[in-house]
Amino acid sequence: MTAKRPVDVLEAYNRSKKGPKVAEKVWDYEIIPTSAAALKAKYKLNFGRQIIPTDKSTMNNLFLAGLEMLVETGIHNCDTGRVIKVTEEEVKEGIKRAPKELTLGTNRDAVKMVPRKGNSSAKPIIQGGPTGAPVSEDVFIPMFQSYAQEAIVDTIVNGVMATFEGNDVKTNTPWEIKATLGEIRAIKEATRRAGRPGMGI
């Protein structure tokens, strides 16, 4: 049966108020491992030593197993303690709705993200940065410049400013907001210093 409409975060929230109630420990220690193990057996998945798969049946069976896991188990909302359930048709509508291309950055620094399809000769986008690793305030701008000035780097990924104006940056405190905005300003400054003001972050 076709989906009535794709699921968005508002509908996901509504479902997480009414979905099946499941304790988080049961989800973590029973539902997830049991579901994954059953689907591994059902789809006869065994990767052996090969790092990248070369046979289509493994790729397709793994896709079907993952799709079935999402549809059969759903996704748990830790705050409501309930499960957001989606149908296969809704997942497929979500895939259809997803962007087929994106532009990251602007002007001469813009790069286009399009499906590569297998090991295409098209270069993947190279996003340089500390990927969430901690960086001190005093070297934040030059460190990000070290990524932005690399010719092979297309866009920037953030790191975590360890302190802001000497203050500890803790989650759920006002300093979290202050530091995040400071990080963004500093990264933009680093891309400008590298002569690439339009780089996406």
Added chain:
Amino acid sequence: MKPWDAHEVSQLNELKVDNSGLVFVAGWLAQGNIVMVEQMPIFGGYAGGIEETAICDVATTLASFSILSGSYHLDGPIHIRWGITTARETLQIAAHAAAAIDANTHLLIANQYYPVAGPCTEMCLLETAAQAITDTASGRELLSGSASAKGVALNYTTGMEARIMGESAVAVAGMKVEEVNKILEKLVSGYEKNYAKAPKGKSFPECYDVRSVTPSAEYLEIYAKAVKTLKGLGVPMKE
């Protein structure tokens, strides 16, 4: 943030969300922003072994688009013992999940980097190259890194690791996957016995002249050595 920048929200391990994530996404979508949904499935965690974690990884990736309206998904299968994405098992999980998504959808997918060794070491560069080669040949659209020294030490990340990530990706793009697998077998076998004694390397101020933002002669020599090693393994790195 500008309209051409991406906003990041994380799912939780495994197949979980919280209200704050839903709230963030609702705000960004109302402004038409690019949304990157991140999740790092744990190998050896709740899901279990390699195949089980890969199944969970595919489910998680699909959830990013069908429930959280992501523009692209940032993966990062991570090893429960070593806290890294460059281990054989986590490379296998990432590659199989990427190939499964790539073969069956048009979805835009990315991966993130957590090598065990730190900057200014050949091991760090070779780990990063191994993952870049894996991600590129399994069809990912974006490589995001790198959180060297497991991403936990202050200032232990530099642009040189992004250089090897990009240059090794370009080198293998378009190569037959069977050939890539042969290279990966040799490359990963060369470092995977050394996790327990992996070098922490040097901090950014030790690797670069911070004022001129220039890498040290020592790091450039180590980089050249890593490139030579990769060439010896069959990776057609450009000078």
